[in-house]
Amino acid sequence: MTPDIVIVGGGLVGCSAALHLARAGRRPLLLEVGRIGAAASGVNFGGVRVQGRALFELPLALRSRAIWDNLVDIVGTDCEYRRSGHLRLAKTPADLDAVAAYAEKVRPAGLDLEVIDGAEIRRRHPAFNATLAGATWSAGDGQANPRLAGPAFARAARAAGAEIRDNAKVVAIEPVAAGFAVATADGQRVTVPQVINSAGAWAPDLAASLGDAAPGRAIYPNMVVTEPLPPLISCSLGTYGNGVYLRQVERGNVVFGMGRGRLAAPDRAVPSAETSLAAMAEAAWLLPRLAHAHVIRTWTGIEGELADGQPVIGPSPRHQGLFHAFGLSGHGFQLAPAIGAVLAELATAGSSPTPLDGFSITRFTAG
Amino acid sequence: MTGQFVRLAETERPEIGFTLDGMKLTALAGDTVLTAVLMQRRAVRRSEFGDGPRAGFCLMGACQDCWIGDVDGRRFRACSTLVTDGMALVTLP
Amino acid sequence: MTAVIIVGAGPAGMAAALTLVEAGLRPIVVDEAQRAGGQIFRRPPPGFTRPPAALYGADAAAATRLHLAFDALGDRIDYRPQTLVWAVEPDAVHLQGPQGRVRLDRGPLLLATGATDRLLPVDGWTKPGVFSLGGSQVALKAQGVAIGRRVAFCGTGPLLYLVAYQYAKAGAEVAAVLDTSAFGDGIRALPLLAADPAKLARGIYYLGWLRAHGVPVHHGVRPLTVHGESVTGLTWRDAGRRLNETRCDALALGFGLRSETQLADLAGVPFRFDPIRRQYLPDIDQDGRAPAGAVYLAGDGAAVRGAAAAETAGRLAALALAADLGRPVDTAARDALRGRMARFERFARGLDAAFPFPVDLLDTATDDTLLCRCEAVTVGTMRHAVGELGAEDVNRAKAFVRPGMGRCQGRMCGLATSELHARLRGLPPDQAGRLRGQAPVKPVPLA
Ligand SMILES: Cc1cc2nc3c(=O)[nH]c(=O)nc-3n(C[C@H](O)[C@H](O)[C@H](O)COP(=O)(O)OP(=O)(O)OC[C@H]3O[C@@H](n4cnc5c(N)ncnc54)[C@H](O)[C@@H]3O)c2cc1C
Ligand SMILES: Cc1cc2nc3c(=O)[nH]c(=O)nc-3n(C[C@H](O)[C@H](O)[C@H](O)COP(=O)(O)OP(=O)(O)OC[C@H]3O[C@@H](n4cnc5c(N)ncnc54)[C@H](O)[C@@H]3O)c2cc1C
Ligand code: FES
Numbered sequence: 001m002t003p004d005i006v007i008v009g010g011g012l013v014g015c016s017a018a019l020h021l022a023r024a025g026r027r028p029l030l031l032e033v034g035r036i037g038a039a040a041s042g043v044n045f046g047g048v049r050v051q052g053r054a055l056f057e058l059p060l061a062l063r064s065r066a067i068w069d070n071l072v073d074i075v076g077t078d079c080e081y082r083r084s085g086h087l088r089l090a091k092t093p094a095d096l097d098a099v100a101a102y103a104e105k106v107r108p109a110g111l112d113l114e115v116i117d118g119a120e121i122r123r124r125h126p127a128f129n130a131t132l133a134g135a136t137w138s139a140g141d142g143q144a145n146p147r148l149a150g151p152a153f154a155r156a157a158r159a160a161g162a163e164i165r166d167n168a169k170v171v172a173i174e175p176v177a178a179g180f181a182v183a184t185a186d187g188q189r190v191t192v193p194q195v196i197n198s199a200g201a202w203a204p205d206l207a208a209s210l211g212d213a214a215p216g217r218a219i220y221p222n223m224v225v226t227e228p229l230p231p232l233i234s235c236s237l238g239t240y241g242n243g244v245y246l247r248q249v250e251r252g253n254v255v256f257g258m259g260r261g262r263l264a265a266p267d268r269a270v271p272s273a274e275t276s277l278a279a280m281a282e283a284a285w286l287l288p289r290l291a292h293a294h295v296i297r298t299w300t301g302i303e304g305e306l307a308d309g310q311p312v313i314g315p316s317p318r319h320q321g322l323f324h325a326f327g328l329s330g331h332g333f334q335l336a337p338a339i340g341a342v343l344a345e346l347a348t349a350g351s352s353p354t355p356l357d358g359f360s361i362t363r364f365t366a367g
Numbered sequence: 368m369t370g371q372f373v374r375l376a377e378t379e380r381p382e383i384g385f386t387l388d389g390m391k392l393t394a395l396a397g398d399t400v401l402t403a404v405l406m407q408r409r410a411v412r413r414s415e416f417g418d419g420p421r422a423g424f425c426l427m428g429a430c431q432d433c434w435i436g437d438v439d440g441r442r443f444r445a446c447s448t449l450v451t452d453g454m455a456l457v458t459l460p
Numbered sequence: 461m462t463a464v465i466i467v468g469a470g471p472a473g474m475a476a477a478l479t480l481v482e483a484g485l486r487p488i489v490v491d492e493a494q495r496a497g498g499q500i501f502r503r504p505p506p507g508f509t510r511p512p513a514a515l516y517g518a519d520a521a522a523a524t525r526l527h528l529a530f531d532a533l534g535d536r537i538d539y540r541p542q543t544l545v546w547a548v549e550p551d552a553v554h555l556q557g558p559q560g561r562v563r564l565d566r567g568p569l570l571l572a573t574g575a576t577d578r579l580l581p582v583d584g585w586t587k588p589g590v591f592s593l594g595g596s597q598v599a600l601k602a603q604g605v606a607i608g609r610r611v612a613f614c615g616t617g618p619l620l621y622l623v624a625y626q627y628a629k630a631g632a633e634v635a636a637v638l639d640t641s642a643f644g645d646g647i648r649a650l651p652l653l654a655a656d657p658a659k660l661a662r663g664i665y666y667l668g669w670l671r672a673h674g675v676p677v678h679h680g681v682r683p684l685t686v687h688g689e690s691v692t693g694l695t696w697r698d699a700g701r702r703l704n705e706t707r708c709d710a711l712a713l714g715f716g717l718r719s720e721t722q723l724a725d726l727a728g729v730p731f732r733f734d735p736i737r738r739q740y741l742p743d744i745d746q747d748g749r750a751p752a753g754a755v756y757l758a759g760d761g762a763a764v765r766g767a768a769a770a771e772t773a774g775r776l777a778a779l780a781l782a783a784d785l786g787r788p789v790d791t792a793a794r795d796a797l798r799g800r801m802a803r804f805e806r807f808a809r810g811l812d813a814a815f816p817f818p819v820d821l822l823d824t825a826t827d828d829t830l831l832c833r834c835e836a837v838t839v840g841t842m843r844h845a846v847g848e849l850g851a852e853d854v855n856r857a858k859a860f861v862r863p864g865m866g867r868c869q870g871r872m873c874g875l876a877t878s879e880l881h882a883r884l885r886g887l888p889p890d891q892a893g894r895l896r897g898q899a900p901v902k903p904v905p906l907a
Contacts, residue, residue, distance in 0.1 A: 035852060042859060147859040151849065166852070227434075227867055227903060228415040251835075252415055264550060264728065273547045273554045273899060277561065284907040292440045294903035296867050371589055371690065371710065375630045377508050377604030397505040402603045409690040410588040416836035420689070422588035424833065424872070426595035426602075427499070428492060429576040429720075431867035431903065432586075432833055442905075446595075449494075449505060 003029035003163060005347055006182045006192045008170045008206060009199035012041035012333065013325050015153035015164075016340020017196055019075070022160035024348050029192070030154075030162060031184060033169035037150015039200050041333065043301035044146045045223060045245060045257050047236050048334045049086040050111055051138035052102070054310060056358035057335070058109040063354050064338035065140060074337075075156040079148040080250070086141035087237040089121075089132055089286075095240040096134040103136050113138050127232060129286050135237075143236040143247050146333060153340075170199070173210060179321050194321040194347050198339075201304040203326030207361070211318050214364050216306035216327050220261035220269040223300060224276050224283070226293045228252030233287070244282040254290060256283045261300030271298035305329040306364075313339055313359035315346060323347060324361055371405040371422055383452040394450045401426065401433050401445035404456070411435055411445050412459050434459055462567030463488050463538065464781065465553055467545045467723060470498015471767045472759025473572035474530040475774030476781075480570075481536045483782035483789075488538040488564065490545050490555060492902075496530050499574055499594065499760075500767040503527065504602045515601055517626070518662060519767065526771070547899035548726040556904045568754040568781050571724055572774055575717040575760035580821050580876050581839060582614075583829045584686030585713060593714025597623045606632040608710020612694055614638040614683050616815040617716040618659075621666040624712075628673060635708040637670060638681040638696055640715065640818040652810025655803045659766075678704075682821060686711060715817055717764045718875055722897030727755045733890035736812050737763060738819075739875060740894040746798060748777030749784070756781050769804035772797050819879045819889075831880065832873040834866020842877065846884040853893035854878050867903055870895040 005021060007014045010032030021028040035042075048068055050061040072078050090096035096117070103113035114137040116124070121132050154164050169185040179193035197203050201218045208214075229252045238245040246256035258279035261271040276298045284291045306312065306327035316322035323346055325339050332339070338354065345352040380395040387404060394403035401423050404411050410420035411433055423433030426446045433445040438455040464480060466473050469491035480487045489496075495503040501516065501523040512520040533539070543557030548569065555562040577592040584590070591599070591607045593615055599605050606627060612635040613624040620639060628634045653660045670677055680699030687693045693707045724742040725731070729750040731740040741763050744750050748757045758777035759770035776797045783789040827840025841861050851857040854864070854877055863877045864870030870877065874895045881892040 035856060038856070038859070151860070155850075226906060270549070271899065273549055273552065273563070276899075280906045289440075291905075291907035292436075292442050293906045294442060294867075295900055295906055296903050297865075297869070297898045298900070299898060371608060372599065372603075372605040373609050373632070375600065375604055375606050375632060376510055376514075377504070379509070380507050397507045397603075399603060402599075402605055406605070414586070414836055418586065418830065418836045420588050421586060421833075422591075422690075424586075424590070424595060425576060425592045426598040427576060428902065429868060429871045430592070430833065434867075447492075 001027055001163070003027050003190060003192055005029070005194040005196065006031060006180070006190060007196045007198060008173070008182070009197070009203065010036040010150065010154065010164065010166065011039055011198060011200050012037060012150045012153060012336035013339050014196070014198040015150050015157060016337045017198060017343040018157035018162040018164060018340070019153050019160060020341045020344035021347065022157050022162040024344055026344070026348060028162045029190065030157070030164045031168040031170050031182070032164070032166045035166050036154045036164065040301045040303040041150045041336065042147050043223070043299060044333045045221070045255060046143050046146045046247065046333070047086070047238070047245060048081065048144050049138065049141040049236065049238070050334065051086055051088055051113055051136060051141055052238065053331070054358070055106065055109060056355070057310070058106060058111055059355050060335060060338050060342065062110055063341070064335050067337040067341070068142065068144065075152045077148070077152050079152050080145035081142055082144070082250070083140065083142040085235040086138045087135045087235055088138070089135045089237060089239045089243070091133060091239065091243070093133050099136045099240050111138070112140070125233070127287055127289050129288065141236065170206070173206065175210070175319055195323070196343055196347065197322065197324045197326065200326065201302045203324065204304060207324055207326070210316065210322065212316050212324065212361055214306055214312050214327060214361050216304055219303050219305045219330060220263065220300040221257050221303065221330055222259050222261040222271050222275040222279060222298065223255065223257045224279050224295055224298050226254040226290070227296050229254060229293055232289060244279055244286060246283060246286065254293065258282055267302070269300045269302050271300045303328065303330055311335070311359055312361045313342065314356050314361065317362050317365070370407045371409045372402060374406070383450065385450055385452070385454040385456060387456045388458055398450050399446055400435060400443070400448045400450045400454070400456065403450040404435070404445060462565045464568045464570065465490065465564060465566070466570045466572060468498065468572035468574055468759070468761065469493065469496035469530070469541070470572060470574050470759060470770060471501060471526060472761070472770040472774035473498065473570070474526050475771040476570050476572060476758055476778040477533060477537050478529055479775045479778035480782060481533055483778070483787045485782065486536060486538065488540065490540045490543050492542065492544050494542055496541065497523070497527060501526060502598065502602050504604070508604065510604070522767070544902055544904070545723060546901055546904050548723050568756070568785070569727060570756045570758065570777055570781060571727070571761055572759045572770070573720040573723055573761035575719050575764050576871055577714040578716040578718040578817065578875060579713065579872055580715055580818065581825060581829050581831050581873070582683045582686060582713065582821070583826055586830050586833050587686055587688065587691055589691030589709055590686055590711045590713055593619050593623055593712045594717070596712035597626065600626055600630055606630070607712060608691070608708065609633060610635045610708045611710045611712060612636050612638065612706045612708040613712045614681065614694065614696070615714040616640045616818065617714065618663055618811060618815070619714060621663060621670065624675065625666040625669055628670065628675060634670070634675045636676040636678065636706045638683065638706070639677070639679050640681050641815045642680040642699065645816055646814040649810045649814035652806055652813060655806040655810065659807065682818070682824070716815060717760060719764055720761050722869065722901040724750070724755065724757060724761070725897035726899060726901070728753050729755050729757070731894060734763065735890070736809055738817055738879070738889050746801070747780035748773055749780045754784070763808070765804045765808040769801065769808070772800050772804065776801065819883065822876065822880045822883055831876060832863040832866060834868050835862040837861055837863045839880065842880055843884060846881055851881070854881050854895055855893055857881055858895060864895045869898065869901065
């Protein structure tokens, strides 16, 4: 079957796009240089949270929430997604004011957050550090197993007719009369009318090679996990500012992150021991009962972050038929399912019911 | 209750006392926690995932199948920790 | 200059320390154990009184010589016992020990991290009373205890007969020695084993001794099921495929040794597949030097060859390190050491041929058999991961269904998982890839 659209990058964004395109009757060919869903999408923290996002992101994030909530119907398996709720902790009264103000701001957009003060935190969560000033509680947020998500979307996409190829590195995308000639490292070439650039941290380079520049850099969020422990906390949580974020998986391991790892070689990021130790101290501060637990593993991954901390999602201003979705800046796991749906709409209908103002790549060139 | 391990040598060491889940027991100075426990019992812990009791396996700090705790909440590998007089052990989790 | 760091104080690490001191250096020696000695020359805690001959048998003289020489180094080395190296980074080495957490600047690194038992899952092998073969030896050597009243030994490798012999000599009841290798394997390996006639003779002696003392010894065995809540017996098939049961209250299980390579991985050393040992091993030159990063490897942690080879390799790697630091090196001595290493390698290959890794056990393992002890992943789950989920390599299988994801980081199940993965896909074992090491290489306390 000849493909009518190529997707570059088999992370959760690319896999979701493949699924939605195939279900819309298109013939997507997804090309992934490594393994499906094994980059940022496969190693992230697993937080599926809407709270804390920019106002203009909320329609997209809430659309994604609806997909996460119905994952079994959509991809046939739940990827261990649990609607466990998410707490955004405030350490100081000033932080509490900030998260409470955010709760006010997002209510009209349909995001319901409950503001809870220090006393209420202590009542609900006696295991937490007793000096917390408060939090906002988002009952509709959750967590999932990132290692399962990308491959599950890819399996569903394949079943719907998508062609998915791993170990296939795209080395060039060349605009031609019929659209784009996409060349892979093994010397193959395919010409299609449309291309989706969902190559994660590597996507900005691909975009730049086609004249679509977006300033950014790669980041390496540093992750830590403990041995399995008795139940301690059922929701996912984060700290206002750049503090620790943490969740306990059903098997008992407590996963948390804070700070950054580092690059050891091109495309090989490694966790940083100093960062891990700082995160461990912070986790122990937050949950004193964790103090005696043991850490069994640390890791990191490579993710693209743009200059303003927000993604690019939408058509290329230069090339008809080219769509970008990258720079997810450390919070794209939650968004990815909906981004794929939106990309499919853009490529098929030319527009999406989900407002995308704010995601345009032209924000970096205009003015 | 009979234990898993059997002493074959080095039995002249001084006796020391410890507790396991509140029960008073004795060991010999120089015993690892694993030896001390398995002289009395056949297991040191249960698998977190419901597949039954475990009693350590490698005795050299590799398999991590011998984790045990004490009343202060500390956790350590039974095979790589010497039992001390008065130690108050609790099985996990 | 940043100090040289030796990890491991077994024969390889001790010999390396001695050699570096002779070359005028003062290395830091980090070892997780309470006392220097490593696996074979492990010393019991203070207060134990058995003499070296009782602890180390035929190796007593070598053990005593190394222990004394190492202890005599005093403060010519910076020795840190009971200390784990939990992370190696481009510029630092991280320790966890009696001084708490310590960060060392990364100088030249000599890794002598040894080996642990190589295992295959057997139905019921997580039950109390089943211990690794090496662990069974540790119990006797370091604690003066037997793992049970009536002990069966099952698996393969020279350690199988040695430990059974040591148990019987110490007064334990040995229920049976159940060797998975066929008698013919040993015969065919004789030309290689002749590289070390004394060791070969010793192996034959243990077998003869056990037979002479009425211990049932069987070859070509396939273990099937461990019975009981705690061990009450083992069913197995003999070479003629007949079912047998051995009653016992403890089982020692081991199929040779595997190298402990996590730190080399973290240090960025490339790996290559060793088809004889069926394991990805650090890719080093004949002296133990890694291609980059001032990393050197010696002993069982580089490739399993036994204690005498470990000592030789420790010296050789230390000489390479000293030479790279511009110290004068006795090239004649180095060449002699290289010659010895070649002989050790020949003998080690003989052992691997005499005691092959019986990976066919994985084909007949029941779906319920636990593969990964830490995460309680069954063989059936792994079959599902490869078959239905399409896990392309072991790291994918780990990502999907968790073998190797627990506290031990695949030390117990990693090789079996690779072999199973490869067999399910009908490919040679190198095609399964290798589980990557991650810091901390062993659990460290959070606070
Ligand atoms: C450690 C970590 C923790 C995180 N935690 C969270 C979290 O808790 N919640 C959250 O919402 N987000 C989180 N994120 C962010 C989230 O993981 C990402 O935003 C999201 O997975 C991005 O998906 P993606 O498909 O765009 O990118 P990726 O998953 O990186 O996929 C891009 C793919 O493109 C492939 N590729 C690149 N170049 C080429 C080429 N030339 N040819 C073919 N293929 C190519 C890559 O191999 C890769 O598989 C985290 C990220 C990291 C790294
Ligand atoms: C249980 C067992 C029993 C054996 N018994 C015999 C025997 O009876 N006869 C025989 O000929 N051979 C025996 N062998 C083979 C034996 O391993 C070698 O003969 C020899 O001991 C190898 O020496 P080595 O120095 O390479 O490693 P080892 O002696 O294994 O020493 C490695 C040392 O490194 C330390 N270490 C490893 N990782 C770290 C880390 N991350 N941080 C700090 N320290 C670390 C370990 O604690 C250990 O002390 C046995 C092997 C094992 C595993
Ligand atoms: S018994 Fe294996 S780590 Fe203690």
